[in-house]
Amino acid sequence: MSSIEIRNELCKYAQKTVTNKLVVGPGGNISAKFEGKMYLSPSGFALDEVQPEQWVEVDIETGFITDIGLRPSSEVLMHLYAYRANPNIGAIVHTHPPYCIAFTLVERELPIMFPDQAALVGMTVYVDYVLPTTDKLADALLEKIESSSILLGNHGLVTTGRNLREAYYRTEVVEESCKIFLIANAIRPPKVLTDEEYEEIASLESEAYRIQLLQKMK
């Protein structure tokens, strides 16, 4: 793995967030960590427009930004604080998925409903709306950063992972979960997995294998 490979991976998953309608226009931002630096999407770009050399390099410890003539995403603090607080985080995906946003308008606690959600994501936490791009949002997120998926009220979703692949697929699974919840809940309160059913899935050897695969880069 090199910083060039990280930049190419970022382009690949940035493209997926747009193709899969997890963001529209210049919304959302993603980053990945490599050797003490984070590589973050630049401000003002749609994620699928960012070229490999345009990911902005920021030193995680000092916050020093390598000048390439582009500003980092306005959510730079959110990314910096998260990497500083939890060294296990290797990548962060922040998007505005429509079902996630719709969910936060009417609900807060996302129940565990199906096996992929239980195995790949687990519990999703919620933070109340705060003004985006401020240190208030970065601070609010920091309190919940032990969870790998955080719904932002009236705003969107943040997922983290050991690498981009894991962080990205968590975003897809949480968006799918919110979609399924909203569809089912429109008919009647959904039957969700019990705590025992959830724990049973988390302890399956076959699931451990799948999770291991997800953590590999390619």
Ligand SMILES: [Zn+2]
């Ligand atoms: Zn946002």
